[in-house]
Amino acid sequence: MRFNCFRKKVFFLPLLVITGKGIAQKTALNVSNSSDYYKAIELYNNKAYAPAQKLFIATSEETPSNTTLKGNADYYDAMCAIKLGQEDANEKVLSFVANHPYHNKKENAFLKVGNYYFANRKASHALRWYQKVNEKLLNQQEKDELNYKMGYCLLVSNYLKDSKERFKRLLGNPVYGNDARYYYGYIAYKQENFGEAEDNLSQLADDATYQSKANYYILDISFKAGRFDKSVQIGEKLLESSKDKNERSQISKIIGESYFNLKEYEKAIPYLKKYKGKGGRWTNTDYYYLGYAYYKQKDYESAINNFNKIIGGTNKVAQNAYYHLGECYLELDKKVEALNAFKNASEMDFDSQITESSWLNYAKLSYDQGNPYKSVPEVLKEYLDKYPLSPETASIKELLITSYLHQQDYVGALEYLNANKTPENEKLANEVSLYRGIQLFNEQKVAESGPYFFNATKAENPKTVNKANYWMAETSYLTGDYKNALTYFSLVSENEGTEFDQLDYNIAYTFFKLKKYSEAAKYFKSFLNKNVDDTDLNDDASNRLGDSYYASKDYTKAIEAYNKVIEEGGTGADYAQYQTGMSYGFLGKSDDKIKNLQKIGNQFENSQLKDDALYQAANTFTSKGDGKSAQATYDRLLKKHPKSSYIPNVLLRQGLLYYNSNNNNKALEKYKTVVSKFPNSPEARQAVTNVKNVYIDLGKVDEYADWVKNVKFVNVSNAELDDATFQSAENKFLDNNTERAIAGFSDYLQRFPNGLNTLKANFYLAQSLSKVGKNDVAAPHYKYVTEQPKNEYTEESLAKLAQFYLDNDNWKSGIATLHILEKEANYPQNIVFAQSNLMKGYYESEEYANAIKYAEKVLENPKVDKKVSEDANIIIARSSFKTNDYEMAREFFHEVGQNATGKLKAECLYYNAFFLNDEKAYEDSNQAVQNLIANYSNYKYWGVKSYVIMAKNYYALKDAYQATYILENIVKNFKQFPDVIEEAQNELNTIKNKEAKTNESVTKQN
Template sequence: MAQESAINTDLQANFHKAMRLFNNKAYAASQELFRDVSQNLNKHHNLKADADYYDAMCAIKLQQDDADDRVMAFVENHPYNNKKEKAFLNVGNYYFANRKAAHSLKWYQKVNEKLLSPQERDELNYKMGYALLVSNYLTDAKSRFQTLLGNPIFGNDARYYYGYIAYKQENFGEAEDNLSQLANDATYQAKANYYILDISFKAGRFDKSIQIGEQLLETSKDKKEISEISKIVGESYFNLKKYEKAIPYLEAYKGKNGRWTNTDYYYLGYAYYQQKDYETAVSNFNKIIDGNNKVAQNAYYHLGECYLKSDKKHEALNAFKNASEMDFDPQIAESSSLNYAKLSYEEGNPYESVPDVLKGFLAKYPTSPNTAEISNLLVTSYLHQQDYQGALDFLNTSENPETKSIVNEVSLYRGIQLFNENKIEEAKPFFINATQSENATVSNKGAYWLAETEYSLGDYQNALENFLKVSDNEIEEAKMLNYQIGYTNFKLKSYPNAAKYFQQFLEQKLDDNDLNDDASNRLGDSFYASKSYTNAIEAYNKVIQEGGVGADYAQYQTAISNGFLGKNDVKIQNLTTLINDYEESQLKDDALFQLATTYTTINNAKKAQDAYERLLAKYPSSNYVPSVLLRQGLLYYSNNNNSKAIQKYKEVVAKHPNSNEARQAVTNIKNVYIDIGKVDEYAVWVKNVSFANVTDAELDNATFQSAENKFLENNNEKAIEGFNKYLQAFPNGISALKAHFYLAQSYNNTKQFNEAIPHYTYVTKQNKSEFSEESLTKLANIYLQKEDWNNGMLVLQQLEKEANYPQNIIFAQSNLMKGYYKKDDYNNAITYAEKVLTTGKIDTNIAEDAKIILARSSFKNNDFLTAEEYFNEASKKATGELKAECLYYNAFFLNENKEYEASTKAVQDLIANYSSYKYWGVKSYIIMAKNYYALKDAYQATYILENIIKNFTQYPDVIEEAKNELRTIKNKEAKTNESVTTQN
C-alpha cells in the first residue's frame, strides 16, 4: 500500500507539471507527461481520464494526424466524464479560432447543448451560426443567429449576419429591417449600408440608393468597394433617366477582375446616346459581343440609330439586322426590320439579296403602315443592284401593264451585261425585246446592240438592217454608228457604201486616234476593193503621215495600189520604205515578195532574185517560201540557167511536198529535163517523189475534186464522206494536205470538234503552207473550248511563232497568257500580258484581259505595287464580276496601307453595286471586318465575321479566313469583357 501510494504521488506531481507546461503552451512536452501519467494509472483512476483529455487537447493544438482520433478515444474510454462536452466544444473552438469553421462544425454538432451553461450555449450558437454560414447552410445559420438578436454580447454580430443571410436569400425587407439597426454601429455600419444600398436599388428605390451610395463614396477607401458602389449609383441615376449624372459613376466602375459585361457597356452607351454624344455611345455599344438578350437587342437597335446619326449607314445596317433577329421586344424587332430593309435598298446587302430582304419584311409585317413604301422599293431594288435577270424574273410575275415598258428597258441592260460577258447568243433575245419598247431611246439602243450582236455572230445582212434602224443620234452608241455600218457593208462586200460610212465617221473627228486610223485604213480598203486606187492611196496616206496604228499596212496597200495604177517605180519605192522603215512590221515578207514580183514584171531579174533571197534569209518560215522557190526557178529557167532552175524546183518538192507549188515544180522539172535532153535523169528522180508516183493521177484528182465540190457547196456531210474516201485511197496523194484541211474545216463547221483535231494536227505538222496558220488557229480554238490547256498551249506556242496575221499573233499571246495563269506559272503569265499590252491596236476586251491577268499574277507573286496599279487600271472599264473583283483588291490594298475608312468605302461600293457577285462581296467583308477592328469597332467586326461563317458555307476558303480572324478578335476582347467567350 505504501509503495502504490508513492507511485500515485509521483504521477500526481507529473500531472501538475504537465498542466503547468500545457498552460504555458508547451504542448509537446506536456503531452509526453500526460501520456506517461495515463499509461501508469489504473483505467478507473480519475487522474487517468484528465490525462487522456489533455493528451487529446495537445494533439489538437499540435495538429497531429491522429488528433481527432484521440479526442474520440477519450470520449469512448470515459463516456461519463464531465469533460466530454468540454472536449467537443474545445476542439470546435480550436478549429474555429484557426479559421477552419467548416471543420469546427463537425465538433460543435457533437456537443450536448443541454449540458452547457447559458453563456456557453450563446457562444456555441454564435460560432455554429457562423460555421453554418460559411458552409452555405444559410437557413440553419439564420436560426442560430436569430436566438442571439437581443444578446448583449453577440447581438450586433448576430443581427448583421442574420440581415446578411436574409439579403442573400433575397428577403430584402427582413434584411433591411435588421441591417438598418446597425446604421450607427462602428463595426458594421459601412457593410450594412452597402447591403441596404443594394437592397434599395433592387427594390427600385433609386433615390435612396443614390443618397446612401454617395455617402458611402465619401468615406470608402477600398477601390473594389468604390467601384461596386459607383456602379449602383450610376445605374440608379440611369433608371431615373438622369443620364448626364449617371455617366461619371458608370465610368468609375472597374468591372469584376477588370472586366465589364455587355450590360455595363449598354448602360454607359445608352447614357451617352441620350446626351447625343453618338460617337462615344458607339464606342460603348460596339463592345457588346455575343449578346443574345433584351439588353443586347436594345443595345444593337440604339447602336444602329447612333450610326445613322453619324451617317454610317452600312454600319447601321448590321446593327439593325442583329436587333431584328431577336424577339425579346417585338416593337424593336419590327422597327429594326424596317430600318434594315431601307438600308439594304440604299446601301446594298452582303448577306442576302435586297429583294429578298424587302419581301421578307412584307411577309413578316403585312399590316405594317410601311408596306406601300417597301413595295415601291422592291420594284427598283433589282436595278439598283444591277441584277437585271432578277428584275426581269420579278417583273414578269407582275400583272401590272405599266411594267411592260420597264421590262423592255431592263431587257436592254441585261443584254448589254451578257454581251460584255461575251455571251453573245444569250444576249440576242434581250435586245430583240428592247427594240419593242415604246421609249425611243430604249428601242434605238436595242436596235444598235442587236446589230452588234448579229455582227458578232456573222449575220451581216441583219446587222446592217438593224444598224440602219437607229435614228436617235443623241444616244451614246450613235457616235460609233457610222463606223459599225461601214464595217458591216465591208463584210457584205458593199464597198462603195462602206467607204461612204467610214468617211462620215472620220468627219466626226472623235478623239480616238487608234479608231480613226483603223477607219482610214478601212476607207482605203473599200476604195481598193472598188478599184478606186487613187482614193485608196489618199486614205492610206493619212495613216502613214500620222504614223498611226496600222501605218505599215497602209504603206503596203499604197504600194499595191500604185502597182495597179501602173506606177511600178512608185510601188517599188513604197515597198522599200516599208522594208527599211517599219522594223516591227509583220508585212515585211509580203513586201519583199511583192518587190521581187514587181522587179520580175519590169524584167529586172537580178533585183528580183536579190529580193527573193532576202525573203528566204530573213523569213524562212514565211508562207511565201514555196512560191518564192518556184518563182526563182522560173527566173533561172527564163535566163537559161537550167541547173539553178532544177535546184530551186527540187527544193520546193523536198521542203514543201504538200504545197500546190510542189506539183507545179514537178511539171517544171520535167520540162527542163526535156529541154536539156535528160529525161532519163528525170525518170530516176521522180520515182522518189511520193505524191508524183501515184499509179493513177487522174483518179487521184477526180476523187479529190468530187469531195472539194461538195465542200465548196457547203454540203459538209458529203464533203466529210468524200475527203475520208480520198484519204483512205490516197493517203499520200497529190492533194492530201488540202484534203486534210478541208476535212478538218467540214468537221469544224458541223461542230464535230474531236473529229477535226487529227486533221488540223496533220496540217500543222507539215511544212508551212497556206493552210498552216488557219489550222493552228482553229485547232487552238477547239482545245480552248475543251479547256485542254496542255495541248492548247502547245498549239498556241506554234501559232505565235508561225503566224503572219497580227490578229492571230494576238490571239496566241492572249491565250498563252491565260493558260500560264491557269497553270499557276505567274512569271510567264506576266510576260505574255506585257506582250499583249505593248502591241499596237488590240481589241479592248483583250487589253482588259491582259491587265487583269497582270494584276492577278503580280498579286500571286506578292508584287503588290504592280498588282494594285493594274487592278486600278482594269477597274476603269471593268463591269460585272470583274468589277467586283477589282473593287475587292482596291479595298485590300487600302487596308494594307492602313487607310481603313477608305477601304471600307470601297467595300461598301462593291456591296451597293455588285452584290450579285457573292464571292467577292463576302470576301471583301472580311477586309471590312479588319477595318472596323482596326478602328476599334469590335461589334461590327465580330458581327460581320459571324454572319459570314453562318451564311456562306459555299465558300470554304472564305469561311476559314473568317474563323481565324474572329478567333483572334474574340480572344483579345475577352480580356476586357467577361460576356465574351474565347475560342480555340
C-alpha cells in the same frame, strides 16, 4: 427602361471568436495522488502537449478501469492528440466518450474539440463536433457561445436557414448581439429578404466594426428595391470613407446606375466610368449603361465607343444596345455601320417594337447602301413578308423594283415583274429586257442577248425601242446574220446623241460583209464626213472605204481613200500603202505599183506586210520581164523573211525564171529545194512536174526517174487516182457539204496516207470537223499540218490547235503551240492571239514572271484590241499581287478599274480596299468596300472578301462590334467560299481573344 444590377459580391466574413469569461475547472480526484498525472497537467497547462500526452497515457495504462483518474487521463490524452493534430485524435475523443459515458468532461470534450477547429478556421470540422454537444447540459454562457460559433460555421458552410436561426437566438445578447445581428442581416440579404436585411443592418449604422459593411449592403438593398435617391445618398457618403479600391469601384457602379435609373445621365457618367469591373473586365450590360448615358447626352462618338464593345449579346440589353448603336451611327452619317447594328437588333425578338423598327431601318439602309449578306431585293421582300400591314409597305414596294435595277440584277427584276403582272409592270419589263440584253452582250454572250433585245423593241418608250433596234442589229451582225443586221440598223434613228455616232460605220461594215461594196462605200464616206472624234475608227473607215472601191474595181478612188490614211500616218497606214501599190498594178501602172510596195519595207519598220510587198514587187518585175530585179527581190524576201509562207512559191518562181533564162542547173536546184523542204505542198507537186520538164529538155529522163523514186509523195502509177479521190472530197468541201467532205477526206487519207494531197486533205478535214463541233477529232489533223515544213496552212492550223488546247485547259501543250505561233505568224491578229493567250496560260500555270512578260508585250502593240489590252493590265495586276509587288499591283488595278465594269470592277474595288488597309487608311478602305457593296453586290465573292477587309478596318478603328459582327456573319452565311471563311474565322478568333481580356461577356476562342 430600367435595368437592375444583381450582384454576387460577398465581403469576406471575419471569423470572430468570442470567448466568455474563463471558467476555472476543478477536478476532484478520489484516488491517491499520482505524481505522473499532476506532472502531466502542469505540462499541458504550459502547452507542452507531447510530453504531457506520454504521461497521461502512462497514467491511464497504470490506473484501473472505471476510475475518475483513468477517465481524466484519457480525456487529456485526447485533447493533446487534438492539439498535436494527430491522425487518430478524433478516434481518441470518441473512444473517451464511449469508455466513460458518464464522465463530467464528456460534453466539455465535444465543445473543446469544436472550439479548437473553430479557432483554426476549420468550420466543417468544428460543426461536426458542435452537433454532438447536448445543449441541455450547458449553462447559458456556454449555450450562447455554442449558438454563435455554430451559427458562423453553418453560414460558412452555406446552411443559411439553420445559421440564421442560431443568430436569431443571440439578437440583443450583450456579448454576441451586434455580431449576430450583422450576420443575421447579411443572411437575409443573401436570401433576398431585403426588408428584414435592411431592418437589422440599419441598427448597426453607428457600430464601428460593422458600419461600413452594413451601409454597403443597405446601399445595394436600396438599389435593388428601386430607391435610387437613397442609393445615391448612401453611396456618396460611403465613397468618402471607403479606402478599398474594389469596394469603391462597386459603390461607384451602384451610384452611377442609380443616377441612370433616375434619368440623370450626365451625373451617372462619371460614376459609371469609375467602375473597374470584375477582375478588370466589364460585362455587356456595363457597356450598355455608359453607352446609353452618352447617347442621351447626344455624345454619339462616346456612345458608339461603348456600344460597340457589346459583342455576342443575345438578350434585351443587347437588342436595345444594337438599336441605339444604329441610331448613333445614323446621327454621324455612318450608314454602313448603322446597317449592321440594325440588322443585329432586327434578328432579336425581346422587344417587338424595336425589332420592327430595326427591320425597317435595315431594309432602307440596304437599299441606300447595298447589302453584303443578301441581295437588296431579298431584304425588301423579306420585310414585306414579315410586316405586310406596315404603313411603309407601299414605299418599300417601290424601292424593291428600283433596287433590282440599281443592283443590275435584271434577271431578278424580270422574274419579279413577270410574277406580278400589271400593265405598268409589263411595260417596265420590256424596258428592263434592254438592260439585260446589254448585260449579256457585254459578257460576250451575244446569242443569248438577242431575245432580250427583241422584247425591248416592243417597248412603248421610243428611246428604248431605238436602242433595242441598234443592239438587235449589233447582235445579228456578230452572229453572221448580216441581212437581219441591216434591217435593224435601218430602223435606228441617229438623233440620240453620241451613242449612235458610229451608226453609219456599222451599216457600212454590214454592206461590206454582204459584198455590196458601192453601198458600203457610201456609208463609210458618210461616217468620215461626220468627223467623229476617234482617230483609229476614222483610219479604219478610210481603209475600208478604199477596200470597197478596190473590190468594185474603182482603183483610182481606192487610192484616194488609202492615201488619206498614209498621209496622216494613221493606224493601218502600211496596209493602205500595200493596197495602194496593188491598185496601181490593176491600173496597169507597174512602176507605181513597185514604188509604193517598196515604201513598205523602207517606211514601216514593224509592218507584217513586208514579205507580202516584196513578193508582189518581185512578181511585178517578173511580169515586166526584168528577171534580174525580180531575182534580187525574191532573194531579199528569202533572206529577210525565212519563215514567210511565200517561201515555197518564191523558190518555185525563181526556178521558173532560171528555166526561162536557160539556167537549168539553177532551176533544178530551186525546184528540188521546194520538194525537199516543203513536201506535200501544192508548190512541191508543181516543182516535181517542173523538174521532170527540165530533165526532158536536157534529155536526162533516166536521172529524173532515179531522183523521183526518192520522192515519197509521188507515185506515178497512182497519181491520177490520188488526184481524182482528193478532188471529189474537195468539191464537197467547197460546196459546204460538210458531212460528205469529212467522209471524202477521211477516205482519201486512209487510201493515200502519203499522197500528193495529204497536206491539204488533213487541213480541210480539220476545218470540216471543227465546223461541226468535233474539235477533239480535228486537233490531230491540225497537228499534222503544223508538223510539216511551213506552208500556207501552218499559221491557221497553229491558231486552231492552240485554241483547242486552251478550250480544254491543256496549258502545257497550249503554251508550246502558242510559242510556235508567235514566232511563225505573219498576221498581226495571230501574234496578238498568241501573246495574249501566253500571258493567260502562264498566269494559270502560276508562272507569274512570264505572265507579266507577255502582258507587257501585248501592251507594247499600239494596234491591240481594247479588250485584250484590258486583259493584259489585269494579268499584270494579279501577277504582281501574287509576287507581293504591291506597288505595281496597285498601279495596274487602278488602271484597270478606271474603265472596268461588272465582276472585274468588283475585283478592282476589292484590291483598292486591300491596299488602303495595308497603308492604314482604314476609313478610305471602308469607303472602297462600301462602293463595292452598294454597286456590285451581285459579285458575291469579291463583296464577301472585301467585308473581311472592312472588319479589319473597323477593329483598327477600335470598333470591335462591327468587326466581330461582320466576321461572324461571313462565317455563318458564306460556306460556298471556303478560302474567305478560313480568313474570316482566323481574324475573328484573334479579335475575340483580345477582347476577352477586357470584356467578361466575350469567350476566348481556341
